[in-house]
Amino acid sequence: MTVVRTRFAPSPTGYLHLGGARTALYSWAYARHFGGTFVLRIEDTDVERSTPEAVQAIIEGMQWLGLAHDEGPFYQMQRMERYREVLAQMLDAGSAYHCYSSKEEVDAMRERFSAAGDKPRYDGTWRPEPGKTLPPVPADREPVVRFKNPLDGDVTWNDVVKGPITIANKELDDLVIARPGGVPTYNFCVAVDDWDMQITHVLRGDDHVNNTPRQINILRAIGAPLPEYGHLPMILDHEGKKLSKRTSAVSVMDYPAKGILPEAMLNYLARLGWSHGDDEIFSMAQFCAWFNTDHLTSSAAQFDLEKLAWLNNHYIKQADNTRLAALARPLMEAQGARFDGAPDLAAALALMKDRTNTVNELADAAMLFYRTPQPDAALMTQHLTDAVKPALAQFAERCATVEWTREALAAMIKEVLAAHTIKMPVLAMPLRLLLTGQLQTPAIDAVLVLLGRELVLSRLKAAV
Numbered sequence: 001m002t003v004v005r006t007r008f009a010p011s012p013t014g015y016l017h018l019g020g021a022r023t024a025l026y027s028w029a030y031a032r033h034f035g036g037t038f039v040l041r042i043e044d045t046d047v048e049r050s051t052p053e054a055v056q057a058i059i060e061g062m063q064w065l066g067l068a069h070d071e072g073p074f075y076q077m078q079r080m081e082r083y084r085e086v087l088a089q090m091l092d093a094g095s096a097y098h099c100y101s102s103k104e105e106v107d108a109m110r111e112r113f114s115a116a117g118d119k120p121r122y123d124g125t126w127r128p129e130p131g132k133t134l135p136p137v138p139a140d141r142e143p144v145v146r147f148k149n150p151l152d153g154d155v156t157w158n159d160v161v162k163g164p165i166t167i168a169n170k171e172l173d174d175l176v177i178a179r180p181g182g183v184p185t186y187n188f189c190v191a192v193d194d195w196d197m198q199i200t201h202v203l204r205g206d207d208h209v210n211n212t213p214r215q216i217n218i219l220r221a222i223g224a225p226l227p228e229y230g231h232l233p234m235i236l237d238h239e240g241k242k243l244s245k246r247t248s249a250v251s252v253m254d255y256p257a258k259g260i261l262p263e264a265m266l267n268y269l270a271r272l273g274w275s276h277g278d279d280e281i282f283s284m285a286q287f288c289a290w291f292n293t294d295h296l297t298s299s300a301a302q303f304d305l306e307k308l309a310w311l312n313n314h315y316i317k318q319a320d321n322t323r324l325a326a327l328a329r330p331l332m333e334a335q336g337a338r339f340d341g342a343p344d345l346a347a348a349l350a351l352m353k354d355r356t357n358t359v360n361e362l363a364d365a366a367m368l369f370y371r372t373p374q375p376d377a378a379l380m381t382q383h384l385t386d387a388v389k390p391a392l393a394q395f396a397e398r399c400a401t402v403e404w405t406r407e408a409l410a411a412m413i414k415e416v417l418a419a420h421t422i423k424m425p426v427l428a429m430p431l432r433l434l435l436t437g438q439l440q441t442p443a444i445d446a447v448l449v450l451l452g453r454e455l456v457l458s459r460l461k462a463a464v
C-alpha cells in the first residue's frame with residue numbers, strides 16, 4: 001500500500017486566505033486519515049512578490065488553525081541547485097533544449113499563429129528533431145530552456161474531484177522551464193518538488209487545472225511517478241468572485257480578531273466543499289476519520305459569514321470558560337473594564353455565552369458586570385417607583401442574611417413579591433438597573449449570584 005504524502009504549497013505573496021486555508025485543511029486531513037505525511041512547501045520563486053512576512057503570516061495562520069505540517073517548510077529558493085541538476089539531466093537526455101529565440105521573435109511567432117486563427121504558441125525553431133538542422137547560435141544571447149513537450153497524443157488524468165480530464169498535447173506549448181541565466185520556472189519546480197518530496201496526492205484549487213498536464217508531462221519525462229490530482233472548486237466571495245488575496249479575501253488571521261474560534265473556522269472550511277451526510281458540526285478528529293476524496297463537491301462554494309457565525313456560536317457554547325475569559329479580557333480592558341473586586345470573568349461569560357456569535361460580542365455583553373452602573377435617569381424614574389421601593393428595601397434587607405445560592409435567592413424573591421403583591425418584572429427591572437445599569441441582563445437570580453452579596457448590597461444601599 002502506498003504511504004500517503006500530501007503537500008500544501010502556497011506562494012508567500014500575501015497572507016493565508018480562506019481558499020488557501022481550505023486547501024491546507026484538506027491536504028492535512030487527507031494525510032491524517034491515511035496515517036500519512038503532510039508537507040509544507042513555500043513556493044517563493046516569484047521573487048518580486050514573495051516576502052518573509054508573508055511566509056510568517058502563512059505559518060501563523062496554519063498554527064492558529066492547528067494544521068501542523070510533518071515535514072518542511074521547504075523553500076523553493078533554497079532548492080535551486082537541485083533544479084539546475086534536473087535541468088542538466090533533461091538537456092542531456094534530450095527532453096529539454098536550449099532555445100535562442102528572442103522575446104521579440106517569440107512574440108512575432110505568436111502573432112503569426114493568432115493571425116492565422118491558431119492558438120498562439122512557440123513554433124519550435126530550436127526544438128531538436130532527428131535530421132533537423134538547427135539555426136546557428138546567435139552570439140551574446142542567453143538561451144532559455146524549453147521542455148520538449150510531446151507533439152501528439154493526450155494527457156489524461158482521473159481527477160479525484162472533477163473526474164477524468166483530457167488535454168491534447170498540441171494544446172500545450174514547449175514550455176520555458178528555465179529563463180535566461182538558468183532560473184527555473186514554476187511548473188518545472190513544482191514537478192521536481194512533487195517528485196523529490198514523494199507526493200502521492202495533490203489537492204489544490206482548480207485555478208491549477210491548466211498547470212497539471214504540463215506537470216504530468218515533465219514528471220513523465222524525468223521518470224517520476226505521477227501523484228493523484230484533485231482540483232477543488234474555488235471559494236467565491238459574497239459577490240460571486242474568486243476569493244483572492246489580491247482583491248477581496250480576508251486573511252485567516254483577521255478572524256481571531258473578529259472573535260471567531262479556530263475550531264469554528266475549521267468546521268466551516270471542512271464543510272465548504274465536502275459533505276458527510278447531514279453532518280454539520282463535527283470535531284477535527286471526526287473530520288480526519290471521515291475525510292477522503294469521495295464527497296468533495298465539484299461546484300464552487302460561496303463564503304457565508306452567517307453560517308460561520310452560527311458554527312462559532314456553537315463552539316463558544318462548548319468552549320471552556322477560562323479559555324473564553326483569556327480571549328475576552330483584553331477586549332474588555334480596551335473598553336475600560338475594571339476587574340478589581342468584580343465578579344469572576346469565566347463565570348460571567350458562562351452566563352452570557354449562549355446568545356453570542358463571536359468572542360467580541362461576548363466580551364461586549366459581559367462589560368455590563370465590569371463597569372460602574374450608570375442607569376439612565378428616565379428609566380430610573382419609570383421603574384424605581386414609590387410602589388416598588390418598600391419591596392426593594394425588604395429585598396435589600398433579606399440580602400444581608402439569605403444563603404447566596406440561586407435557589408435560595410429565587411425563593412427569597414418569590415416571598416418578597418408575595419408580601420408586596422407585585423409581579424416579577426416590577427421588582428426585577430429596577431433591580432437590574434441598580435445592579436448593572438441595564439434592563440437587559442441574564443436571569444436576575446443568576447446576576448445576583450454572579451455579583452456576590454457585597455457588591456449587591458453596596459449598589460442597593462445607595463438607592464434604597
Ligand SMILES: Nc1ncnc2c1ncn2[C@@H]1O[C@H](COP(=O)(O)OP(=O)(O)OP(=O)(O)O)[C@@H](O)[C@H]1O
Nearest residue numbers: 010011019020023204205234235242243244245246
Ligand atoms: N478562492 C480560492 N478558493 C479555493 N482555493 C483557492 C482560492 N485561491 C487560492 N486557492 C488555492 O490555495 C492554494 C494556495 O494558493 P496560493 O497561496 O498560491 O494562493 P494564490 O492562488 O496565489 O491566491 P491569490 O489568487 O489570492 O494570489 C492553492 O491550492 C490555490 O489553488
